[in-house]
Amino acid sequence: NAGVMQNPRHLVRRRGQEARLRCSPMKGHSHVYWYRQLPEEGLKFMVYLQKENIIDESGMPKERFSAEFPKEGPSILRIQQVVRGDSAAYFCASSPTGPGDGYTFGSGTRLTVV
Amino acid sequence: EDQVTQSPEALRLQEGESSSLNCSYTVSGLRGLFWYRQDPGKGPEFLFTLYSAGEEKEKERLKATLTKKESFLHITAPKPEDSATYLCAVQPISSGSARQLTFGSGTQLTVLP
Numbered sequence: 001n002a003g004v005m006q007n008p009r010h011l012v013r014r015r016g017q018e019a020r021l022r023c024s025p026m027k028g029h030s031h032v033y034w035y036r037q038l039p040e041e042g043l044k045f046m047v048y049l050q051k052e053n054i055i056d057e058s059g060m061p062k063e064r065f066s067a068e069f070p071k072e073g074p075s076i077l078r079i080q081q082v083v084r085g086d087s088a089a090y091f092c093a094s095s096p097t098g099p100g101d102g103y104t105f106g107s108g109t110r111l112t113v114v
Numbered sequence: 115e116d117q118v119t120q121s122p123e124a125l126r127l128q129e130g131e132s133s134s135l136n137c138s139y140t141v142s143g144l145r146g147l148f149w150y151r152q153d154p155g156k157g158p159e160f161l162f163t164l165y166s167a168g169e170e171k172e173k174e175r176l177k178a179t180l181t182k183k184e185s186f187l188h189i190t191a192p193k194p195e196d197s198a199t200y201l202c203a204v205q206p207i208s209s210g211s212a213r214q215l216t217f218g219s220g221t222q223l224t225v226l227p
Contacts, residue, residue: 004157033214042118043158043201045214059214091157105150105157 002027004094004106005074012112019079019086021109025094032075033103034067037089049075082113116141116206118218126224127192135187135221137202147185148215149178150201158201161187192225199223 005024013019025032034046045059049069060067064082069075079086089110095103117140127133139147146165150158162171164180171178175196177188187200199222203215 006157035215035217040219042217042219043203043215044217048214056214093157104160107155107157 004029004092004104006090006092006106006109008109009107010110010112012114013082014114015083016081019082019111021077021079021090021092021111022074023077023092023094023106024074025092026096026104029094029096029104031095031097031103032069033093033095034075034077035091035093035105037091037108039088043091046077079111082111084113087111087113116204116208116216118202118204118216120200120202120218120221122221123219124222124224126226127189129193129225129227130191132188132190132192134189135200135202135223137185137187137218138183139185139202139204141204141206141208141216143207144204145207145213146205147180148203148205149176149185149187150203152199152201152220161200189223192223194225194227197223197225 007022030051032049035043037043047060047067048056052071064080066078089108091105091108093103093105119138121136146163148163149161152158162178167182169180175190179186199220201220203217
């Protein structure tokens, strides 16, 4: 049973380009969460999605960032016109039953903006 | 504002030297407190959830306890493979439909052979 799969593991983008981060939840999990870990800081909640629905995006920056979780395929976190401050590790987590304890994290995508 | 403070930031132990990691929190109401382990280049791995003061949970050499203001992760006779960053997170009652976690910055534990 594969865990939460994130790709790519590492992503380098120049300032102004777009970054697309993908997350495939564990089999049977329909709830996805995205967290960001900035250097020397703790993990920060960004967005919570269910299939075809954004449930809570209160942690997501208002501009340039968007997320989706389509009926088919992985969840996508999209960052448009990246800036150096977007450099961070982005983690996806999934759970089978919604908010609760111990959801499973992926290994993350490390985004570097040059 | 909900806050989680972990101490120490870094801890070096000799193999077999027991110690405790501290997680102090400030929340308006606590739904749950979580401990995770994170290895370099990996995502956090769930260890424990605690829900109420006085609760304790154990797993191998690890034991987590909870009071109204803080949680401790006790490590008994650690081994080098216990080296990792240990993260504490709270799930406030006010976290809405997402019930998102608020994380501390972690304690980086190194166990020397």
